[in-house]
Amino acid sequence: MALEKITEVVGTGVFVPGDAIDTDRIIPARYMKCVTFDGLGEHLFYDVRKNEDGSDKEHPLNDSRYSDATILLSGDNFGCGSSREHAPQALYRYGFRGIVAESFAEIFFGNCTTLGIPCFCASKEEIARIASAVEADPTLAITMDVSAREIRFAGETVSITMRETAHSSLINGKWDAIGELLEAKEDVIAVSKELPYFAG
Amino acid sequence: MSMGKNLFQKVWDAHTVRKLSNGETQLLIGTHLIHEVTSPQAFGMIRDLGLKVAYPHRTFATVDHIVPTDQRVQPFADPLADAMITELDNNCKEFGVTYFDIASGDQGIIHVVGPEQGITQPGTTIACGDSHTSTHGAFGAIAFGIGTTQIRDVLATQTMALSPMKVRRINVNGHLKPGVYAKDVILHIIRLWGVNGGTGFAYEYGGDVVDRFTMEERMTVCNMSIEGGARVGYVNPDETTFAYLKGRRYSPAEGEAWDKAVESWKSFASDADCSYDDVVNIKAEDIAPTVTWGINPGQAITIVDNIPTPESVSAEEKDITQEALDYMQLPAGEPIAGIPIDVAFIGSCTNGRLSDFIEAAEYLKGHKVASGIKALAVPGSQRVDVLCKEKGLDKIFEEAGFEWREAGCSMCLAMNPDKLIGQQLCASSSNRNFKGRQGSPTGRTILMSPVMVVAAAVTGKISDAREVFDVKELAEI
Ligand code: SF4
Numbered sequence: 001m002a003l004e005k006i007t008e009v010v011g012t013g014v015f016v017p018g019d020a021i022d023t024d025r026i027i028p029a030r031y032m033k034c035v036t037f038d039g040l041g042e043h044l045f046y047d048v049r050k051n052e053d054g055s056d057k058e059h060p061l062n063d064s065r066y067s068d069a070t071i072l073l074s075g076d077n078f079g080c081g082s083s084r085e086h087a088p089q090a091l092y093r094y095g096f097r098g099i100v101a102e103s104f105a106e107i108f109f110g111n112c113t114t115l116g117i118p119c120f121c122a123s124k125e126e127i128a129r130i131a132s133a134v135e136a137d138p139t140l141a142i143t144m145d146v147s148a149r150e151i152r153f154a155g156e157t158v159s160i161t162m163r164e165t166a167h168s169s170l171i172n173g174k175w176d177a178i179g180e181l182l183e184a185k186e187d188v189i190a191v192s193k194e195l196p197y198f199a200g
Numbered sequence: 201m202s203m204g205k206n207l208f209q210k211v212w213d214a215h216t217v218r219k220l221s222n223g224e225t226q227l228l229i230g231t232h233l234i235h236e237v238t239s240p241q242a243f244g245m246i247r248d249l250g251l252k253v254a255y256p257h258r259t260f261a262t263v264d265h266i267v268p269t270d271q272r273v274q275p276f277a278d279p280l281a282d283a284m285i286t287e288l289d290n291n292c293k294e295f296g297v298t299y300f301d302i303a304s305g306d307q308g309i310i311h312v313v314g315p316e317q318g319i320t321q322p323g324t325t326i327a328c329g330d331s332h333t334s335t336h337g338a339f340g341a342i343a344f345g346i347g348t349t350q351i352r353d354v355l356a357t358q359t360m361a362l363s364p365m366k367v368r369r370i371n372v373n374g375h376l377k378p379g380v381y382a383k384d385v386i387l388h389i390i391r392l393w394g395v396n397g398g399t400g401f402a403y404e405y406g407g408d409v410v411d412r413f414t415m416e417e418r419m420t421v422c423n424m425s426i427e428g429g430a431r432v433g434y435v436n437p438d439e440t441t442f443a444y445l446k447g448r449r450y451s452p453a454e455g456e457a458w459d460k461a462v463e464s465w466k467s468f469a470s471d472a473d474c475s476y477d478d479v480v481n482i483k484a485e486d487i488a489p490t491v492t493w494g495i496n497p498g499q500a501i502t503i504v505d506n507i508p509t510p511e512s513v514s515a516e517e518k519d520i521t522q523e524a525l526d527y528m529q530l531p532a533g534e535p536i537a538g539i540p541i542d543v544a545f546i547g548s549c550t551n552g553r554l555s556d557f558i559e560a561a562e563y564l565k566g567h568k569v570a571s572g573i574k575a576l577a578v579p580g581s582q583r584v585d586v587l588c589k590e591k592g593l594d595k596i597f598e599e600a601g602f603e604w605r606e607a608g609c610s611m612c613l614a615m616n617p618d619k620l621i622g623q624q625l626c627a628s629s630s631n632r633n634f635k636g637r638q639g640s641p642t643g644r645t646i647l648m649s650p651v652m653v654v655a656a657a658v659t660g661k662i663s664d665a666r667e668v669f670d671v672k673e674l675a676e677i
Contacts, residue, residue, distance in 0.1 A: 019520050020395055020496050024634040028641070029614045033266060033280035035240040035287045037348075047641035077396040080429070080496070081634060083331040083345035084238060106399055106431050107331060111347035165363055168222040177361040178249070180220055181353055187217045188254075188359055191228050195214065196464060197321055197452075198230055198258065 005173040006116050009098035009144040011070030013153075014060050015131035016045070021074055022081035023108065027090040040086055041093030061094075065138040073131050074101045075124070079108025088112045098144040100127060100151065100160070113166040116175045118146050120160040126151075130158065146170050204471025207323075207436055208367045208402045211342045211468060215325045217359055224361040230324040231341075232259040232354045234297070235310050236266060236288040237615065238329030242351035243291040251356045256296035258358060260319055261288060263301065264309040266615045269578055269605035272302055281616065295355075308581020308607040311335040311549035315419065316583050318448025321461075322437035323468035327354055332549050332631065334425040337434030338418035339441055340468055342402070344431045365432060366400055366477035371407035374484035379664075379671040381559075382417035383551060383629070383649035385409070387490035387500050389421075389482065390428040395498040398430030401477070404470065405435050409484045415444040416555040423550045424631050427497040436469040489665060492633045492647040493536055494524030499633075501536060503652070503664045509533045527635055528644050529623065536662055541646070542624040544575040544602075544657035545638075548612040551629035551650045552580030554587045560650040561596040563669045569601030570660030576618065577602045578610040602657070614639030627656035 031043035049059045056062045072091065078101035079087060088111045091099070099112065100120045112119050122130075133140055133154050143152040144160075146167065151158040169175040192198045205213075217226040234242075239261070246253070253259060266281040276282045292299035300306040300313055307313070311332050314320040322340035326333060329351045336343035346360065353360045372385060390397075403425050410418065418435045425433025435441075442462050445451045452461040488502035499521075501507070509532040510522045525532050530539060546552070546560055557577065569575045577597045579585040585607055588594055594604040611618040612630040619639025620626055626638055626645050633645035646662060655665035665671060 018523065022496070022632075022634045024613075024632070024637050028636055029265075030639070032237055033278070033284060033615060035284060036244060037241055047636045052641065077399075077429075080395055081331065081632065083329060083333075083347055085241075085329075085347035085349060086238075088347075103396065103399070105396065105429065107345055107347065107426075111349070114347065114349045163363075165223045169224075172222065174220075174222050176349070177220065177224075178353055178356065181226060181357040181359050181361065182251075184217050184226055184357075184359070187226075188228060188357065191215065191217050192230075192255075192358070195228075195230060195324075196461065197324055198228075198255075 003173040003176055004116070006118060006170040006175065007147045009071060009118060010141060011097060012068055012139060013071040013073055013130065013134045013142045014066035014069035015073040015134060016060050017075060019075040020077045020080050023079055023084050023087040024081055026079065026087040027084065032084060032086050037086065037089040037093065040090040041095070044090040044094045070095055070097045071142050071144060072096045072099045073127055073134070074099070076102040078104050080105035083107045085111045088115050088117060092117060100130070100144065102127065109163070109166070113169060113175055114177070116170065118144055118162070118170055120144055120151065120162055122151065122158055122160045126158045204474035206367050206404060206470040206474040206476060207340055207434060207468050208342060208365065208404070208432070211323055211325060212364055214323070220361055224363050226359050227325060227362050228359050229327045229354045230258065231319060231326045233310050233314055233326065233328035233333070234259060234261045234351065235330065236263045236284045238348050239351055240284065240287045240291065241348045242355055243295070245349070245352040246356050249356070253295040253297060253355045255358045259297045259355065260314065261292050261297050261299040262307050262310050262313050263288060265609045265613065267302070267608040268617050269608045269610045270617070272606055278617070305582050308584065309549045309552060309609055311423065312553060312580035312584060315339065315415070316448065316581060318445055318451035321445065322441060322465035327360065331426045332423050334431065334433045335419050335423040335549055337422040337425070337432055338415060340434055340437035340465065342432055342434065345426065365402040367404055368398070368401045368478040368480065369404045369406060369476040371479070371481045372405065372409040372484055373407040373481065374409065376409060376484045376487060379489055379651070379666040380487050381649040381651065382413060382420040384487050384490045386421045386424040387492070387497065387647065388487045390424065390497050391490065391500040393428055395427060395496050396429040398425065398428040401430045402432035402434065403430045404476070405433060410435055411438070414555060415440060416553045419553070420550055424497065427631055437465045438469070441465070489649065489652055491536055491652065491662060493528065493530060494521070495527050495633060495635050497631065497633060497647060499524055503537055506535050507532055537664055539625070539662045541573065541627045541656050541661060543620060543626040544569070544573060544653050545611045545626055545628045545630065546650045546653050547576065547578030547580065547610050548630035549580060550631040552578060552584065554584050556629065556650045557588050557593045558591070560654045561593045563651055563665065564600045564654045564658070565596050567600055567658040569657045573657055573660055575602040575657045576605060576611060578605040579607050582607045611638055613637060627653045627662065629653050
């Protein structure tokens with residue numbers, strides 16, 4: 001299966017401040033009552049964006065200046081909590097193509113990579129610097145350069161960290177593992193034969 | 201130089217298929233557990249790709265998240281919930297997967313069902329589209345939550361791509377004081393290292409307290425590993441593990457098969473001379489009944505503590521402390537004991553097993569739920585329900601003023617009719633106190649042990665169960 005090589009994401013950004021933004025907040029559980037992922041985007045961050053009567057709360061995603069943003073900036077331990085892929089799916093379907101945070105929860109990070117969404121780690125100070133540039137000019141173009149492990153904006157460069165395996169998967173177009181996993185049928189049989197419980 | 205290996209390394213090596221081009225390992229998943237919320241899209245994906253379930257006999261399904269706990273006959277009042285259950289039913293039929301449905305008498309929360317059926321076994325790899333899959337590590341399995349695309353991978357290939365984790369050994373030694381439970385141990389651990397202290401690690405729990413723990417207590421601890429950031433938590437298999445598994449439906453048959461299995465299970469336990477990436481020690485005597493006060497499970501204090509103030513915490517924690525105080529509407533600097541509650545909930549994959557209800561009933565007996573409090577007791581599985589009823593526990597709960605419900609996730613999360621309303625505050629035996637977790641966008645959750653929930657239910661406020669019930673000295677000392 002030939003996949004696109006994800007070497008960079010270019011777009012405008014939006015800063016959603018806060019630490020430990022969990023997957024329940026990203027997509028409240030009641031919107032997971034679905035048998036496809038279609039339509040999840042509209043419920044992204046629903047409870048922090050909307051009042052109970054459906055009117056808007058104050059939230060960066062309700063600010064029309066950022067409505068075209070494709071790069072999400074946030075804080076520490078982003079995506080903690082449940083393993084629901086509905087969270088990255090909602091982000092993707094809303095339009096986000098890359099995320100920059102101080103750190104990511106592990107399952108969330110893996111789920112994003114599998115969808116081809118690069119997750120960059122940067123320091124609080126650097127993220128604040130990018131966020132203030134975005135605040136000053138919401139149309140500012142930001143480049144998440146996966147290959148070079150850096151973010152460029154307004155002539156500035158911020159270096160980032162990213163797990164090696166995820167980096168390699170994205171730039172080599174191997175972020176969806178299924179093609180490679182399917183190749184190893186014989187090896188799987190061999191390993192499973194060594195495990196008495198597997199035969200059932 | 202130590203030569204031995206820890207359990208994680210042994211299980212990992214035994215299940216390694218090969219190295220992938222990005223450096224990750226293709227890992228064989230021995231046991232795949234699925235439920236109605238995260239699997240339908242995965243079945244859709246394999247259908248779209250024209251693939252089949254590679255090893256249908258290694259996948260087991262049940263319904264838990266969305267299933268109503270009162271009205272159990274389909275169609276359910278919620279058409280979306282009904283559609284999801286029908287979808288799971290159809291997928292299991294189409295692909296030949298074992299499905300513990302409501303009619304089977306074996307339905308329940310997937311992390312309760314796997315162990316009680318004997319599906320969860322030592323030395324295995326277990327994956328499930330649910331972060332609390334770490335629960336199964338109590339048996340000495342490497343068990344972790346996965347996303348839907350990985351469910352697709354496991355369905356289609358019985359393998360997935362993963363990198364090995366580091367292993368942190370957590371020793372809990374000494375004796376737990378009266379009124380302190382497994383739930384307090386894990387809340388204490390999460391409190392010490394925070395909600396991402398375990399990122400990149402598998403937690404190996406040990407020490408004499410964990411050695412003495414029953415399987416249900418070990419499950420409670422392993423269950424919440426993920427709340428401390430560790431995707432995997434496990435306990436080495438021992439005689440307690442084997443005794444639990446003996447005679448269960450999917451356990452090896454007694455006789456030769458059993459003896460061989462036990463021998464193999466023992467071989468997976470960490471070697472005495474193995475090394476760990478980190479070792480930490482906790483004194484059991486330092487652990488007190490613990491409750492959360494904030495919006496993540498790391499924001500916890502003991503029942504005799506005061507709610508933090510933004511000034512009392514470190515600079516990095518200031519913002520999240522303020523955010524939590526604003527959301528929880530709790531008085532900073534004041535005692536947590538005495539905060540009025542609206543709802544009491546006993547259940548979930550953390551504390552919805554037989555021993556949880558036995559323990560809670562022992563203290564609840566002869567008391568009444570305070571007026572105006574909605575109190576729910578929800579067994580984690582239909583089997584737990586039957587066992588509780590055999591002991592008459594349901595009657596004790598009902599006489600006290602609890603509603604005794606049918607098995608499911610219930611009020612642990614907001615996908616079925618059991619939900620908080622408005623800003624209600626819930627004393628809950630579940631595992632997550634995130635904003636909106638229990639169904640109302642402004643609902644508030646305080647996590648604690650089942651006995652502490654009972655104390656809150658009968659007093660109508662967050663209370664120290666040791667005072668309310670005059671908790672007796674521990675028999676085991
Ligand atoms: S009881 Fe709660 S945490 Fe456990 S599986 Fe159900 S929803 Fe998830």
